[in-house]
Each structure stands twice: as C-alpha cells, then as structure tokens.
Amino acid sequence: MSSTENMVFRVQSGGALRGTFRVPGDKSISHRSIMLGSLAEGTTHITGFLEGDDSLATLKAFRSMGVSIEGPEKGQVTIQGVGKHGLKEPQAPLDLGNSGTSMRLLSGLLAGQGLALTLVGDSSLSGRPMRRVTDPLKEMGALVETTESGTAPLVIHPVKALHAIDYELPVASAQIKSCLLLAGLYAQGETRITEPAPTRDHTERMLNGFGYPVQQQGDTISLNGGGSLTACDIDIPADISSAAFFLVGASIAPDSDIVLEHVGINPTRDGVITILKLMGADIEVMNRRDVGGEPVADLRVRSAMLHGIEIPEDQVPLAIDEFPALFVAAACAEGVTRLTGAEELRVKESDRIQVMADGLKTLGADVTPTPDGIVIQGGGSLQGGRVNSHGDHRIAMAFAMAALRAQGEILIDDCSNVNTSFPGFTDLASTAGLMISVGEER
Numbered sequence: 001m002s003s004t005e006n007m008v009f010r011v012q013s014g015g016a017l018r019g020t021f022r023v024p025g026d027k028s029i030s031h032r033s034i035m036l037g038s039l040a041e042g043t044t045h046i047t048g049f050l051e052g053d054d055s056l057a058t059l060k061a062f063r064s065m066g067v068s069i070e071g072p073e074k075g076q077v078t079i080q081g082v083g084k085h086g087l088k089e090p091q092a093p094l095d096l097g098n099s100g101t102s103m104r105l106l107s108g109l110l111a112g113q114g115l116a117l118t119l120v121g122d123s124s125l126s127g128r129p130m131r132r133v134t135d136p137l138k139e140m141g142a143l144v145e146t147t148e149s150g151t152a153p154l155v156i157h158p159v160k161a162l163h164a165i166d167y168e169l170p171v172a173s174a175q176i177k178s179c180l181l182l183a184g185l186y187a188q189g190e191t192r193i194t195e196p197a198p199t200r201d202h203t204e205r206m207l208n209g210f211g212y213p214v215q216q217q218g219d220t221i222s223l224n225g226g227g228s229l230t231a232c233d234i235d236i237p238a239d240i241s242s243a244a245f246f247l248v249g250a251s252i253a254p255d256s257d258i259v260l261e262h263v264g265i266n267p268t269r270d271g272v273i274t275i276l277k278l279m280g281a282d283i284e285v286m287n288r289r290d291v292g293g294e295p296v297a298d299l300r301v302r303s304a305m306l307h308g309i310e311i312p313e314d315q316v317p318l319a320i321d322e323f324p325a326l327f328v329a330a331a332c333a334e335g336v337t338r339l340t341g342a343e344e345l346r347v348k349e350s351d352r353i354q355v356m357a358d359g360l361k362t363l364g365a366d367v368t369p370t371p372d373g374i375v376i377q378g379g380g381s382l383q384g385g386r387v388n389s390h391g392d393h394r395i396a397m398a399f400a401m402a403a404l405r406a407q408g409e410i411l412i413d414d415c416s417n418v419n420t421s422f423p424g425f426t427d428l429a430s431t432a433g434l435m436i437s438v439g440e441e442r
C-alpha cells in the first residue's frame with residue numbers, strides 16, 4: 001500500500017471473542033534481542049521474534065551495519081554476533097520508521113562506537129522528543145545532534161571515548177534507561193541510573209542473560225563498561241501489549257471466553273492486568289513459568305461487568321502502552337474512571353490522550369481530557385461512527401475492540417501502522433470473533 005492510501009478498518013457492531021490464541025512476539029524484547037545478539041560474541045538463535053515493522057527496522061539497521069542476520073522465518077532469527085566493536089559504518093542513514101524504541105536505544109548503543117551515523121524516522125517519530133536521550137549522552141561525552149526543536153534526525157559523530165555518569169531519570173522511561181545502559185557498555189567506569197518509578201527491565205534481564213552483569217539496588221541500576229557479551233538463545237514470549245486488546249475485548253463483550261497463550265507477564269509490564277482486575281475483570285493467570293529469564297503465563301479472560309476506578313499512579317509506567325485499550329474498557333464500565341500522572345501519553349506515536357478523547361466522543365462517550373490524563377464517565381452506550389487513529393497502531397486496535405460494545409459499525413482511518421507491532425491483527429481478531437474487514441481509500 002502506498003503512503004497516499006488510507007487503510008480503513010470497518011468493524012461491525014457486537015459479537016463475542018472465543019478461542020485459544022497466541023498473539024505475536026514482544027516488541028520490546030524483539031528489539032533488544034537483535035541489538036544484544038549483534039554485539040555478542042558467537043551465534044544467537046531467537047524464536048518468537050516479532051515480524052512487525054518496528055522490530056524489522058532494528059533488524060535492518062544492524063544488517064546495514066554489517067551484521068549477518070538470517071530470517072525472520074516464522075519468528076526464527078539467527079545472528080552472527082560481531083562483538084562489541086565489530087559494527088561497520090552504514091552506507092546510508094538508518095531509517096527507523098515509526099519506532100521510538102529503535103531510535104532511542106540505538107542512539108545510546110551507537111554513541112560510543114567511533115562511527116559517524118544518522119538516524120531518521122517517519123513523520124510521527126520525527127516529532128517526538130529526543131533531548132531526553134541526547135542530553136545525558138552528551139554528559140557522557142557523546143556528540144549527538146538533534147534538530148533545533150530537539151527531534152530526529154539524530155546525527156552521531158565519532159568520539160574517542162565515553163565516560164560513565166550517575167544519572168537521575170527526569171521521567172519514568174525504559175527507553176532512556178536502556179539508552180544509557182547501552183551507552184554504558186562503552187563507557188569508562190560505572191554507569192548508574194536512578195528511576196523515579198520502576199519501568200520495563202528487559203534490557204537489564206537480557207544483558208544478564210548474555211553474561212553481562214547489571215546490578216539493581218533499590219531504584220538504581222548500574223553496570224561497568226568494558227565487558228563483553230556472550231551469545232545465547234532467546235525465546236520471546238507473546239507481547240502483553242498486543243494481548244491487551246483481547247483482554248479488553250473479551251472483558252467488555254458478553255459471552256466471551258478466551259485463552260491467550262505464552263504471554264509475557266514481567267512485573268514491570270503487567271499493569272494492564274492489575275488495572276482491569278481492579279475494574280472487575282475476570283482474568284485468570286494460568287501455568288506461570290519462567291522462559292529464558294522472563295515470566296510467562298496463559299491468560300484466561302471471560303466477560304465481566306466492569307466498573308470505573310481511580311487508576312493508581314504507580315500502575316501508569318507498568319501499563320504505559322495499554323491506555324488506549326483501557327480507555328475503551330473505561331467507556332464500557334459503570335461509573336467514572338480517572339487517570340492522572342500520565343502526561344507521557346501525549347508524546348507517544350500520537351497524543352494518545354487527545355486522539356482517544358476525540359474518537360470516544362465521536363462514539364458518544366462522555367470523556368474529558370486533562371493535561372496528565374483523562375476522566376471517562378462510563379455506562380452510556382457507545383454508538384457507531386468514524387474515528388481517526390492518526391497512524392497510531394494502538395489507537396486503531398483499541399477502537400476496533402470498541403465495536404464489540406457499540407450499537408453501530410465503527411470505521412477507523414489510517415490503520416496501516418498496526419503492522420508496526422501486530423502483523424496479522426485483523427485475521428487473528430476475526431478468528432476470535434471480531435467482525436472486522438479492511439479497506440483502502442485514496
């Protein structure tokens with residue numbers, strides 16, 4: 001599909017979700033598996049890799065820096081690691097598409113390589129704040145430029161060496177934390193990062209899995225520069241952020257009963273389960289197990305009468321990507337749901353507070369956006385209508401699920417970026433019972 005075409009989701013109202021499914025691999029872990037596998041010594045085998053545009057952007061970036069990567073073939077990828085100092089200068093700017101994780105983590109990983117590189121992205125990524133990574137990288141001695149307004153393209157100039165810093169994160173962000181840990185691999189001394197609240201810890205877990213020690217003491221994470229990574233095998237669980245649409249869909253649609261298999265339930269990612277349960281959802285966490293250092297489970301979800309809640313602020317970083325889906329749950333719940341402390345939602349792939357508020361209003365819901373959250377008065381019925389995802393994958397999928405409880409058909413514009421995180425969404429959702437079809441318009 002060319003960029004002038006508009007992928008439209010058309011979703012009939014009603015239906016129920018039923019069956020047993022596995023959603024695609026975790027996006028955060030997929031990115032990190034390519035990054036660390038490339039820097040390791042030896043051959044890394046990955047299974048469950050997400051074949052979405054975002055993680056493929058990371059994969060292609062490493063290929064263009066000289067790493068031999070086979071696949072992905074049915075989620076399997078094999079990387080011949082080049083070691084920490086084996087990357088080569090690419091011929092052209094690295095195009096990271098829509099992927100904030102690729103750009104922010106790579107800025108740190110590449111800052112100390114002694115290479116000249118440029119990182120570019122699509123129009124959404126080129127509007128997102130990058131000084132949050134380039135400022136602390138400069139403190140480490142890196143030369144990384146943004147545009148005047150602090151956005152991509154990022155231009156990285158070669159430097160002789162980086163030095164470790166002791167840095168307090170101004171926002172709870174796993175991307176900034178991971179950026180600095182990856183830069184810290186190349187820095188002299190001990191890099192220390194203190195978080196205002198826990199954020200996803202996949203980088204720390206995976207570095208340890210590659211034999212690179214990372215310490216955590218309270219809210220401070222640290223590592224020493226100068227070590228090396230040893231290749232290993234990685235089994236990537238299904239992405240809880242993709243499972244979230246089905247957790248919400250099955251909760252709000254009467255007569256639903258689904259099992260989502262092999263879902264990553266890392267405690268720094270499970271806020272969506274906690275929040276939905278506080279709202280009265282019926283979610284059973286079954287067969288808990290550990291897969292390569294990450295906790296995994298099968299999730300059984302049945303329809304439930306949801307009620308509004310005050311969302312605990314400590315859950316916000318643990319559910320940061322799941323709010324579009326959670327807002328749909330809140331619109332279908334009895335009573336008021338109030339979210340605060342979530343201003344970060346305004347700088348995601350879209351302004352997720354405004355875009356969700358606009359769409360939910362179109363569907364007849366009573367919502368009031370606030371600077372750092374939203375107030376949703378649930379209980380009224382949703383009507384059909386035409387909403388715009390603004391090219392944000394998670395907004396598109398959240399509104400698709402809303403149709404399960406709407407009284408008319410929902411049309412969703414600008415949905416092609418669903419492929420960034422959830423290739424095959426419409427097929428899987430239809431198999432589960434959502435009455436969704438895809439059209440294109442110029």
Ligand code: S3P
Binds near residue numbers: 027176
């Ligand atoms: C991610 C961290 C989060 C999240 C993003 C993926 C990661 O971003 O929203 O989708 O893989 O580290 P922030 O660190 O900006 O909160």
